Amino acid sequence: MELDPLVLSRLQFAWVIAWHILLPAFTVGLASYIAALEGLHLLTRRAVYQRLSMFWLRIFAVSFGxxxxxxxxxxxxxxxxxxRYADATANVLGPLFAYEALTAFFxxxxxxxxxLFGRKLVPSWAHFVAALMVAGGTLFSSFWILxxxxxxxxxxxHALxxxxxFPTSWTEIIFNPSFPYRLAHTVVAxxxxxxxxVLGVAAGMVRRGRFWEEARVMLxxxxxxxxxxxxxxxxxxxLHGLNTREHQPAKLAAIEAHWETAARVPLVLFAWPDEAAERNRAVLEVPLLGSLVLAHDVDGVVRGLKDWPADQRPPVALPFFAFRIxxxxxxxxxxxxxxxxWLRLRRRLFDSAWYLRLCELGMPLGFIAVIAGWTVxxxxxxxWTVYGLLRTAASTSPSLSGADVLISLLAYMAVYLIVYPIGIAVMVRLVRRGPHDAGAPDPIESGRPDLPVRALQGGGT
Amino acid sequence: MSPEVAPFDFVPIWTLILGLGVFLYVLLDGFDLGVGMLYGFAPDARWRALMVNSIAPIWDGNETWLVLGGVGLLAAFPLAFAIIIPAVYFPILVMLLALIFRGLSFEFRFKDAAHRTFWDHAFTAGSAVATFAQGVVLGAFIQGFETDGRQFTGGTFDWVTPFAIVTGVALMAGYALLGAGWLILKTEGDLQAWSRRRGRACLIGVVAAIGVISLWTPLIGREIAERWLAWPNIAILSPVPAITALLALWAWRALRDQRSEAAPFLAGLGLFAMAYLGIAISLWPMIVPHHFTLWQAASAPSTQAFLLVGTLVLLPVILLYTAWSYWVFRGKVRADIGYH
Known part of the structure; x- marks a missing residue:
């Protein structure tokens, strides 16, 4: 089989960004949560907020690293x-990436x-400001990348x-039609x-009867x-879907596996899209609901994939299933x-073990949804890499052979498959240890330096 | 807007900003990569703890300059980015993977104690491999690439040359010298004395490397030879090697003098500055050697202007609070202020 550098490069990009996006999906929210905990502690002086902040900070440090x-x-x-994509788009996208690095990353x-290290070195308000800055940084980062x-x-x-x-209007470039929707949808995600x-971690603590005060606050x-x-x-x-219908109708057609343009379309709950035959098999659908959901109008027209020549259609099955996930x-x-x-209002939240167990099982839900949404x-x-204007096939580096990209892809796969399981295991262990020993054994808390070796072997770890 | 003649030439200021960014990366991540390489030779667990703690609070800020250098090149000189990066495909790959292992070992050597030996090795090897790869990129960049139109058209392994291998090894010696200087500044007693000895070994390597590369570079291209050796350039540029020699002498004396704690680091910075200046003089005004000048590779004036507005505000702020975070962690490193 001929190794295609285009296919392999796409796989490689999907691989490195899918793993990477899991971390911002967690750290953007966690940074804001930590800033909120630090703020609450500054305001109320309740020790539980500081214990929680220190607990989550240690997990944050791993995921942020x-x-x-x-x-x-x-x-x-x-x-x-x-x-070739970089050369073609840099005039427009270069500054956005650079602003991300400048404002956010820094x-x-x-x-x-x-x-992480300065709690005892700076006044507590300055520590809170540092938490706010880190949280703000993650949001700026999302702003520019999105x-x-x-x-x-x-x-x-732009002009082509x-x-x-070439840029013609920076406000139009940054606040392009899908940006406000994508930014809101992604940050909320x-x-x-x-x-x-956080819900799952708290539920686990309640279920095991540990760290009662912290768990109640979190839950x-x-x-x-x-x-x-x-x-x-x-x-x-x-809203994001309505925006896609207006600006990327082919994407919407793929998401819904609609082949024919029509009004009063059904909502396809499940189907097996057959791209070769240009039709769906094993269809389960609700009449009229498609137009109602996608166009907010029973008589709304939804364009079908056959409106576009085959070489301008996205793959169908992947967005279709990812969207349903x-x-x-x-x-x-x-x-x-x-x-x-419902349980909370009936005052049974803390002793419904089955529900707490469900919350624990629900911890990966957001990550799966983020990856699925990103796939869609x-x-x-x-x-296209630039929708309707620059083809993905015309975006690759021309010097690369399939073998080159295969080697690099395998290297990225090997490294990420070593690093991520260890990282996840480390975070799980930090969660299991819980918030209590966050405070006491921290050697900086004591105000005098521990022996270095003890600091490493004891709570310093 | 069409790529018309610019009302104002932003290229010199972007050359300065990007030059400063790359130089700051080399200095800042240079010393912490250097500490990482020396770490592998430290015989004592307590020393190693101190060495990691001396850079733990600042390393990720330092590494951020690499991202800024990368995206800055993309935004300001995209043609250079689009030609150079694919030409050094594998050195970049190896550098990135090495930096992953190295960066994570800061966290994992404490938190994944079951594999501490592995993470200790990953820290040293990651630092060494990333440094070598950066040096190879530098050497390949100086030698130049084969292009057609706006694309790199050479082979994936064109960068494998004796010159690039030498620059790779040279950068390892250089970063290790900076690392030794940093440790002398941040530690005391036995570890400081050990760092002085390591620093002297590194300095010998650095001086040898500068000598070899300085003699070799003019042989790469006639333009570079003429730049340095034609009259009157040879007279105007003669302070460059002279100051470099004086800095090397100062570094040697400072490494031997027990009272000087900051001088070894400063002399190391000076040597890097002179080497950097030397490369800039050799290549000016090319950013893709032999093919494209800074002006030819520049992005649209509107792009450079748009990014400049924010950069002129943010860069000083960034420099200020980077300085502030160094100030917070000033003084001799304590074993207890590390990863928790």
């Missing part, structure tokens, strides 16, 4: 494997040292000259993802937070939050 090193990989991918990295990603989906504010993009991790606040965020996310997802998880989350509130939007953009 992994996010930094896997994030460094990302910009270099544009040069190593996608040099804010995070420079204040992180103070946040602006760049959205421009690739719905390009605007000799195959290269990250918050929800973190929320379900109560997170359930309230999610009661706002999960419904909000469903509304945002719907994402929406399905959204509904499961809504159910979990609703049940939680990126695969749905194909066969």
């Amino acid at each position: 992994m996010g930094v090193v896997t994030g460094v990989v990302m910009p270099f991918q544009l040069g190593t494997n996608w040099s 804010l995070e990295a420079a204040f992180l040292g103070v946040l 602006a760049a990603n959205s421009w690739m989906q719905t390009p605007a504010g 000259i000799d195959g290269r993009f 990250f918050y929800v993802t973190t929320g379900f991790v 109560g606040a997170t359930l309230s937070f999610l009661a706002v965020m999960v419904p909000l996310q469903i509304v945002l997802g719907d 994402m929406v399905g998880i959204g509904l499961v989350m809504l159910a979990l939050v609703t049940i939680g509130w 939007t990126e695969v749905g953009r194909q066969p």
Whole structure:
């Protein structure tokens, strides 16, 4: 079989970004949560907030470190494997990536040292400011990266000259048609993802009868937070869908596996899209609901894939199934939050072991939904890197052979498969140890230096 | 907007900013990569703890300059980015993977205690391999690449040359010298004395490397030879080797003088600055040697202007709070302020 550098480069990018996105999906929300805990501690002086902040900070340190090193990989991918894309789009996208590095990455990295190691070295308000800066940095980071990603989906504010993009309006480039929706939908997704991790950790502590005070604080606040965020996310997802229908109709057709343009279309709950035959098999659908959901109008027209020549259609099966996974998880989350509130109002939240167990099992939900949603939007953009304007096939580095990319892909796979299981195991262990020994054995707390070896072997670890 | 003649030439200021960014990366991540390489030779667990703690709070900030260098090159000189990065495909790959292992070993050597030996080795090997790969990229960059139009068209292994291997080894000696200087600054007693001895070994390597590369570089291209040796350049540029020699002498004396704690580090910085200046003089005004000047590789004026507005505000702020975070962790390193 001929090794195709295009296919392998796409696989490699999917591999490194899918693993990377798991970390911001967690750290963006966690940074805000830690800042909130630090703020609450500054305000109320309740020790539980500080214990929780220190507990989550140790987990944050691991995931953030992994996010930094896997994030460094990302910009270099544009040069190593996608040099023609880099050359064509840099005038427009270069500054967005550079602003991300400048405002966000630096804010995070420079204040992180103070946040992690400086609790006893700076006044407590300065420590809180460092927490705010780190949280703000993660949000700025999302802003710029999603602006760049959205421009690739719905390009605007540019002129195309000799195959290269030139900026004409920076506000149109940054606030391109899909950006506000994608930014809101993604940031809320990250918050929800973190929320379900915190909920699961708290539920586990309650179920085991450990760290009672911390668990109550986490469980109560997170359930309230999610009661706002999960419904909000469903509304945002719907708005994002309307936006996609307007600006990327081929993507929407793939998501819904609609082949023929029609009004009063059904909602396809399940099907087996057969791309060769241009039809669906094993269809389960609800009449009229498709137009109602996708166009908010029973008579709404939804364009079908046959409107586009075959070489301008995205793959169908992948976005179709990934979308159903994402929406399905959204509904499961809504159910979990609703049940939680029902139990809470009947004052049975803390002794319903079955529900607490469900919350623990729900910890990976957000991550799966994020990966599924990302698959929908990126695969749905194909066969373009810049929607409708620059083909993915015309974006690769021309010097690379299939063997080159195979070697690098295998290397990335090997390294990530070593690093991620260890990272996850380390975080699980930190969760199991719980918040209590966050405070006491921290050698800086004692105000005098421990012997170094003791500091390493004891709580210093 | 079409790529018309710019109302204002942003290329010199972007050359300066990017030059400064890359130089800061080399200095800052240079010393912590250097500490990582020396770590493998430290015989004592207590010393190793001190060595890691001396860079634990600052390493990720330092590494951020690499990202800034990468995206800065993409934004300001995209043609250079699109040609150079694919040309050094495997050195970049190896560098990134080495930096992953090295970066994670800060966290994991404490938190994944079952595999501490593995993470200890990953820390040293990751630092050494990443440094070597960066040196190879530098050497390949100086030698230049085969291009057609706006693309690199050479082979994936064109970078494998004796010159690039030498620059790779040279950078290892250089970063280790910076690392030794940093340890002398941040530690006391036995570890400091040990760092002085290691520093002297590194300095000998650095001086040898600078000598070899300085003699070799003019042989790569006639332009570079003429740049340095033609009259009157040879007179105007003669302070460069002279100052380099004086800095090397100062570094040697400082490494032997028990009272000087900051001088070895500063002399190391000076040597890097002179080497950097030497490369800049050799290549100016090319950013893709033999093919494209800075002006030819530059992005659209509107792009450079848009990014400049924010950079002129943010860069000083970044420098200020980077300095602040160094200030917070100033003084001799304590074993207890490390990863927790």
